Amino acid sequence: MIKKILGILKDDGECVYKELPNGMKMRIEDFDLWYGKTQALKSVNMNIKKNKVTAIIGPSGCGKSTLIRSLNRMNDTIPSVRTEGQIWLDGYDIYDDTADCVDIRRKIGMVFQKPNPFPFSIADNIYYGCQVNGMKVDKDEVVKRCLKQAAILDEISDRLGDNALSLSGGQQQRLCIARALAIEPDVLLMDEPCSALDPIATAKIEDLIHELKKDYTVVIVTHNMQQAARVSDYTAYMYLGELIEFGKTKQIFENPKEESTEKYITGRFG
Amino acid sequence: MSIRKLLAIWIFFVSIVVSIIGFHSLAVQSDIGYWIMAGSLILISLSCHASGIYSYLTKKDGKNLMMVLYGSVILTIASMSFYIPDVLDLRPWEIYARIPDQFFFALIMLLVGIFTSYLSFRPYHNYSKEGAQSGALYVLHVTILLTLLPLFIIIFNIIFRGAGGITYEFLTEDIVSMGEQGGVYPAILGTLAMIALTAIIVLPLGVGTAIYLAEYARKGLAVRLIRTAVNILQGTPSIVHGLFGYAFFVLIVFNGQKCLLAGALTLAILTLPIVTRSAEEALNAVPGDLRDASLALGATKWQTIRKVVVPPSLPGILTGTVLGLGRAAGETAPIMFTAVYFSGAGTPNSLLRPIQALPYHLLSLYRLVGYRDVENQAWATALLLLIIVLGINISAIIVREKYRQRF
Numbered sequence: 296m297i298k299k300i301l302g303i304l305k306d307d308g309e310c311v312y313k314e315l316p317n318g319m320k321m322r323i324e325d326f327d328l329w330y331g332k333t334q335a336l337k338s339v340n341m342n343i344k345k346n347k348v349t350a351i352i353g354p355s356g357c358g359k360s361t362l363i364r365s366l367n368r369m370n371d372t373i374p375s376v377r378t379e380g381q382i383w384l385d386g387y388d389i390y391d392d393t394a395d396c397v398d399i400r401r402k403i404g405m406v407f408q409k410p411n412p413f414p415f416s417i418a419d420n421i422y423y424g425c426q427v428n429g430m431k432v433d434k435d436e437v438v439k440r441c442l443k444q445a446a447i448l449d450e451i452s453d454r455l456g457d458n459a460l461s462l463s464g465g466q467q468q469r470l471c472i473a474r475a476l477a478i479e480p481d482v483l484l485m486d487e488p489c490s491a492l493d494p495i496a497t498a499k500i501e502d503l504i505h506e507l508k509k510d511y512t513v514v515i516v517t518h519n520m521q522q523a524a525r526v527s528d529y530t531a532y533m534y535l536g537e538l539i540e541f542g543k544t545k546q547i548f549e550n551p552k553e554e555s556t557e558k559y560i561t562g563r564f565g
Numbered sequence: 566m567s568i569r570k571l572l573a574i575w576i577f578f579v580s581i582v583v584s585i586i587g588f589h590s591l592a593v594q595s596d597i598g599y600w601i602m603a604g605s606l607i608l609i610s611l612s613c614h615a616s617g618i619y620s621y622l623t624k625k626d627g628k629n630l631m632m633v634l635y636g637s638v639i640l641t642i643a644s645m646s647f648y649i650p651d652v653l654d655l656r657p658w659e660i661y662a663r664i665p666d667q668f669f670f671a672l673i674m675l676l677v678g679i680f681t682s683y684l685s686f687r688p689y690h691n692y693s694k695e696g697a698q699s700g701a702l703y704v705l706h707v708t709i710l711l712t713l714l715p716l717f718i719i720i721f722n723i724i725f726r727g728a729g730g731i732t733y734e735f736l737t738e739d740i741v742s743m744g745e746q747g748g749v750y751p752a753i754l755g756t757l758a759m760i761a762l763t764a765i766i767v768l769p770l771g772v773g774t775a776i777y778l779a780e781y782a783r784k785g786l787a788v789r790l791i792r793t794a795v796n797i798l799q800g801t802p803s804i805v806h807g808l809f810g811y812a813f814f815v816l817i818v819f820n821g822q823k824c825l826l827a828g829a830l831t832l833a834i835l836t837l838p839i840v841t842r843s844a845e846e847a848l849n850a851v852p853g854d855l856r857d858a859s860l861a862l863g864a865t866k867w868q869t870i871r872k873v874v875v876p877p878s879l880p881g882i883l884t885g886t887v888l889g890l891g892r893a894a895g896e897t898a899p900i901m902f903t904a905v906y907f908s909g910a911g912t913p914n915s916l917l918r919p920i921q922a923l924p925y926h927l928l929s930l931y932r933l934v935g936y937r938d939v940e941n942q943a944w945a946t947a948l949l950l951l952i953i954v955l956g957i958n959i960s961a962i963i964v965r966e967k968y969r970q971r972f
């Protein structure tokens with residue numbers, strides 16, 4: 296409470312700044328999260344490198360979605376959620392009282408586990424982010440570019456005025472990816488973006504992730520080991536709300552330090 | 566088709582006729598004598614016996630005797646009917662609850678008729694499970710019919726009696742000689758103006774409250790209090806709204822002057838809970854995923870509400886509002902102390918002047934029946950009011966069906 300009052304009194308310029316080591320985009324520090332009384336994240340520490348792909352793997356219910364949603368403060372929308380610890384973005388704590396959620400989410404885009412297009416036209420879906428953020432852009436150009444990046448333009452180029460809900464599940468998911476790209480975030484969070492896609496679309500998305508690495512920092516949750524191995528530079532393995540192991544993808548897959556990690560990766564989990 | 570099925574169909578047919586006779590006699594209070602009732606029960610009983618015995622003869626199964634047993638019960642009731650008044654000893658009760666024989670008989674015929682038609686599905690399906698199944702379905706259909714019947718009876722009654730009174734003169738002239746002549750032109754305009762004004766007042770209030778409840782308020786004490794208040798408001802009798810409107814709006818705000826605005830404000834309070842409720846439901850029907858999607862794109866909460874949540878729930882909000890207004894259009898109690906005169910107000914021309922309105926016109930004419938020749942006018946007014954209210958409701962349905970959003 297006192298912290299909150301102090302937070303209000305603080306000037307914008309006065310919020311805590313902490314230089315992150317070179318090449319680091321985000322840093323999760325002693326982060327705990329509770330849904331009501333149950334703790335879903337337990338003292339997570341993790342670094343997210345700039346222009347790299349970080350994969351989060353782990354069995355169902357281990358807190359992958361919870362962690363990735365913490366990175367752009369989407370968990371704030373759930374009333375029972377309480378957090379402790381810090382998450383740094385470019386040296387600023389996004390859980391600081393002076394932090395502005397809207398600003399954070401503008402910089403950290405997100406693709407959800409379930410496709411959730413707006414019931415607008417396809418073009419309006421893409422343009423929505425630019426509109427609410429007051430970005431002065433050419434609508435046609437943005438729509439075409441983002442759809443192309445998300446590997447869906449060819450399929451639907453003649454239907455841009457149609458309601459987005461008329462698309463198939465996989466197309467909807469790629470539309471959501473395109474929509475997230477439209478606001479040109481620094482970091483892109485993807486929660487199992489390929490779970491509803493066929494192998495061809497999945498391959499396209501994986502190519503896209505490779506492309507995106509040049510300009511963006513990507514964090515991806517996946518259940519697919521091959522995918523994690525193919526697309527990511529770093530891999531985090533979670534189990535029961537704890538970060539068990541974190542390291543270079545090559546090391547995690549070829550030479551895991553923890554027994555639990557090895558069992559999960561080789562499919563002998565249980 | 567086998568004889569068993571034919572007998573079952575015959576029983577169904579007879580019992581339907583019996584129940585219709587019973588219903589008709591209940592509805593229009595026509596006499597049912599001992600002989601009609603006893604006769605129809607005996608007919609049912611004999612048919613049941615025939616069906617039961619026939620199935621037993623073709624297939625010796627104890628279940629088949631069910632209809633025989635039932636037929637005997639009915640026969641007993643029929644034979645008792647001559648003694649019913651004495652057996653039940655209704656006489657001493659007569660002063661408290663007048664149950665004339667005919668009422669009692671009609672009720673028995675209705676119930677026995679429905680039950681027998683339900684039973685007839687058993688022999689038709691040869692006492693299989695399917696018989697029980699289609700019998701249950703049949704009973705559901707009967708319930709629906711019994712629910713809708715009063716509605717149709719009312720509507721046809723009003724159309725039948727009111728249509729003659731709706732003339733050009735009735736629609737275009739003001740009231741003359743206590744409603745015996747002339748028409749209801751100012752009252753039509755008054756009702757429409759009142760509804761429009763109510764809508765203008767209630768929409769922002771109701772939608773605002775709903776948005777607060779659905780989007781902003783955490784599920785705490787405050788929300789529970791607001792919701793309870795809304796519920797109490799909804800449960801309050803409309804006459805109480807009327808008296809409040811008089812005591813507060815008319816006496817305090819408008820210096821004792823009944824007026825259009827006071828009436829509309831009172832009706833707005835009356836419809837507020839309906840609008841708030843339906844708007845909240847419509848907002849809650851928008852999936853949380855969409856809110857998340859919008860917030861994740863850097864939209865503020867208010868942008869999210871304005872651009873993502875409200876547009877798809879507009880049809881629902883409008884439907885609820887229009888239904889609420891439909892109710893308000895027909896209310897008399899809230900406006901009689903606050904806004905309306907029976908005559909002399911003329912067409913509405915100021916928010917601060919009284920008006921004439923159809924529901925109050927109808928009430929006033931009803932009070933005059935017996936003293937003045939206004940019955941036809943009253944029925945015509947009722948029909949007009951019905952048309953306006955039904956029209957409002959139907960337009961709500963059309964809006965909803967046309968713009969309904971599916972997720």
Ligand SMILES: Nc1ncnc2c1ncn2[C@@H]1O[C@H](COP(=O)(O)OP(=O)(O)OP(=O)(O)O)[C@@H](O)[C@H]1O
Pocket residue numbers: 330335354355356357358359360361362373408
């Ligand atoms: N809104 C919520 N309220 C309460 N508990 C929740 C909520 N969301 C998730 N949890 C709990 O938190 C834990 C972690 O859930 P989370 O969704 O992060 O798992 P996950 O690793 O993404 O699983 P999956 O691979 O199945 O998507 C689970 O035990 C879940 O039951």
Ligand SMILES: [Mg+2]
Pocket residue numbers: 359360361408486
């Ligand atoms: Mg998940």
